[in-house]
Amino acid sequence: MAKKKGVIAQSLQNSIKDAGAVSVMDGAGTNFVSPFAIAMQATPLQIGLLTSIANLLAPWFQIFANKLMRVRSRKFIVSRAVLFHALLWIPLALIPFLFKDLSLRTWSVVFLFALIAIVGGFASPAWNSWIGDLVKKEERGRYFSRRNKIAGAVVLISSLFAAWFLNLFNGEKNNLSGEEVLIGFSILFFIAFLARLISRYYLNRQYEPKFKYDPESYFSLGSFMKRLRNSNLGRFVLYSALLRAAVTISGPFFAVYMLRELNFSYPAYISMTVASSLGSIAILSIWGRLVDRFGTVKVIIISGIMLSFIPLLWLVSRNWYYLLLVNAFGGAAWGGFGLSGGNFIFDVVPREKRSFAFAYYNIFIGAGIFIGASIGGLIATHSSLKILGSVYLFLFTISGLARLFFTLIFVFGLREERKVEDKPIVEIAGTELMGGFVDDVFVFVNNALPRxxxxxxxxxxxxxxxxxxxxxxxxxxxxxxxxxxxxxxxxxxxxx
Incomplete structure (x- = not known):
C-alpha cells in the first residue's frame, strides 16, 4: 500500500511536469496562432472560424475515444494522441514556406489548427478519467490549483519569451506583417512541437490505476440530452455552453482589436496574456481552498459573475495600464471558473461514467463556441453598428450582457454534491476571497522582506x-x- 501511494505521488508530480511542458506549447504556440493568422492578413470571419471550427469538431471525435477505451488503456490512448498532436505543429510551422498566396495561407492555418484541436482533444476524456483516479476527492481543489498555478507561471514566462522573440523579427516596424516575422512564428511553432514531446515523456512516466470498461456505464448522447434540463450536470452543461457562446462572440476578436485598432506591438499584446496569467496565479490557491471548504457551486457563482464584466470593462479606457488590470481581473475570474467547473463534473459524475460525461460536455461547449464565434465574425464583417467608433467594442458589449444574463438565469439552480461548509456567497466573496488575497499579499511581503x-x-x-x-x-x-x-x-x- 505504501509503495502504491509513493507511485501515485510520483505520478502526480510528473503530471505537474507534463502541465509545465504543455504550458510551453500554449505560451509559445497556441497563444500565437491568431496573431500568426492576423500577420497573414486573415479576415475577421477567418479569425472567428479559427476558434469555432476547431472547437465544434474536436468533441465529436472524443466519443470515438471513449469507445476506444473498451479495448485500449487510457494511457495508450493519451500517449498516441499526444504524439500526433505534437507532430501537427510541424506543418503549421511550414505554411509560410509552402504557400505564397495569402488566402491559401490563412485557410491552411484554419484547417491545421482545427486538426491540432481535434487530435489534442481526442485524449481529453481518457486523461480526465485517468487523472480523476489519481487525485483524492478531498484534495482536488488544492492539487489542481497548485497544478494550474505552475502551468500559468510557465505560460507567462514562455509567452513573454515568444513575444520578445517575435519582436526581434518584426524590428521597429510593428506592422504585423512581412516574411521576416512569419519565420519567427515558424520557429515558435517548432518549439511548441518539442514541448509537446516533452509532455508525452512525463505522461508515459505516470501510473495508471486499473480500469475496466463497464458496458452498463455507457449512456448515449440522446439520453444525456433528454436529462439536460432536469439533472444537475445537465443544467451546468447548458449554462457552460451558453456562456461559451456569449464569450466567443467577442473572445476571438480581442487580439484583432489590440493588434489592428490599438496598434499594440507583440510585447504589448502578449503583456495582456501575462497579466491574465498573473491574475490567475495570484488567486488560484485561494480558489482551491474555497472549493474544498465551500464547494464548487458557490465558486462557480462568484467567478461566473466576475467574468461577465470583463468585456464591459474594455469600454472604459484604451489605456495600456488600465487594460493590464482588466486582464489580471479576467485571469482571476477564469481561474476560479475553470477550477470549480472541472471539479463540479468530478463531483457529480461517477468514476466509470466520467469519460462520456466529459465528451458530451465538450460537444456542447464546442457547439456554443462555434455559434458564438460565427455570430461575432458575421457582426465584425458585415455590421455597421459601432460603439465609440469600433465594431469590436460593440461585440464586447453584447458579449458582456449575454454572459451576465446566462449566469443569473442558470447558476443559482445548481446543487452542491459534496457536504461542505455553509456560508453566504457575499461573505465568501468578501471575507474569504478578498480577505484571503490580502492575507496572501501580506504573507508574501513578510516572507520577502529580510527580518x-x-x-x-x-x-x-x-x-x-x-x-x-x-x-x-x-x-x-x-x-x-x-x-x-x-x-x-x-x-x-x-x-x-
Missing amino acids: REAIEEALKVNSIKLKEKRKILRRRILKFNRKFSDKKEKSFFTKI
Missing part, C-alpha cells in the same frame, strides 16, 4: 565562516614558513 533574526543569523554564519578561513590561512602560512631556514623570515611569517 532582524534572519539578518543576525546570516551575520553569525558569516562570522563563523570567516574564522574558519583565518584558521585555514594560518595553517597554510605555517606550512609555507617551514621551508625557510632563516629565523628572521620564519618569525616574520608567524606574526602575520
Whole structure:
C-alpha cells in the first residue's frame, strides 16, 4: 500500500511536469496562432472560424475515444494522441514556406489548427478519467490549483519569451506583417512541437490505476440530452455552453482589436496574456481552498459573475495600464471558473461514467463556441453598428450582457454534491476571497522582506565562516614558513 501511494505521488508530480511542458506549447504556440493568422492578413470571419471550427469538431471525435477505451488503456490512448498532436505543429510551422498566396495561407492555418484541436482533444476524456483516479476527492481543489498555478507561471514566462522573440523579427516596424516575422512564428511553432514531446515523456512516466470498461456505464448522447434540463450536470452543461457562446462572440476578436485598432506591438499584446496569467496565479490557491471548504457551486457563482464584466470593462479606457488590470481581473475570474467547473463534473459524475460525461460536455461547449464565434465574425464583417467608433467594442458589449444574463438565469439552480461548509456567497466573496488575497499579499511581503533574526543569523554564519578561513590561512602560512631556514623570515611569517 505504501509503495502504491509513493507511485501515485510520483505520478502526480510528473503530471505537474507534463502541465509545465504543455504550458510551453500554449505560451509559445497556441497563444500565437491568431496573431500568426492576423500577420497573414486573415479576415475577421477567418479569425472567428479559427476558434469555432476547431472547437465544434474536436468533441465529436472524443466519443470515438471513449469507445476506444473498451479495448485500449487510457494511457495508450493519451500517449498516441499526444504524439500526433505534437507532430501537427510541424506543418503549421511550414505554411509560410509552402504557400505564397495569402488566402491559401490563412485557410491552411484554419484547417491545421482545427486538426491540432481535434487530435489534442481526442485524449481529453481518457486523461480526465485517468487523472480523476489519481487525485483524492478531498484534495482536488488544492492539487489542481497548485497544478494550474505552475502551468500559468510557465505560460507567462514562455509567452513573454515568444513575444520578445517575435519582436526581434518584426524590428521597429510593428506592422504585423512581412516574411521576416512569419519565420519567427515558424520557429515558435517548432518549439511548441518539442514541448509537446516533452509532455508525452512525463505522461508515459505516470501510473495508471486499473480500469475496466463497464458496458452498463455507457449512456448515449440522446439520453444525456433528454436529462439536460432536469439533472444537475445537465443544467451546468447548458449554462457552460451558453456562456461559451456569449464569450466567443467577442473572445476571438480581442487580439484583432489590440493588434489592428490599438496598434499594440507583440510585447504589448502578449503583456495582456501575462497579466491574465498573473491574475490567475495570484488567486488560484485561494480558489482551491474555497472549493474544498465551500464547494464548487458557490465558486462557480462568484467567478461566473466576475467574468461577465470583463468585456464591459474594455469600454472604459484604451489605456495600456488600465487594460493590464482588466486582464489580471479576467485571469482571476477564469481561474476560479475553470477550477470549480472541472471539479463540479468530478463531483457529480461517477468514476466509470466520467469519460462520456466529459465528451458530451465538450460537444456542447464546442457547439456554443462555434455559434458564438460565427455570430461575432458575421457582426465584425458585415455590421455597421459601432460603439465609440469600433465594431469590436460593440461585440464586447453584447458579449458582456449575454454572459451576465446566462449566469443569473442558470447558476443559482445548481446543487452542491459534496457536504461542505455553509456560508453566504457575499461573505465568501468578501471575507474569504478578498480577505484571503490580502492575507496572501501580506504573507508574501513578510516572507520577502529580510527580518532582524534572519539578518543576525546570516551575520553569525558569516562570522563563523570567516574564522574558519583565518584558521585555514594560518595553517597554510605555517606550512609555507617551514621551508625557510632563516629565523628572521620564519618569525616574520608567524606574526602575520
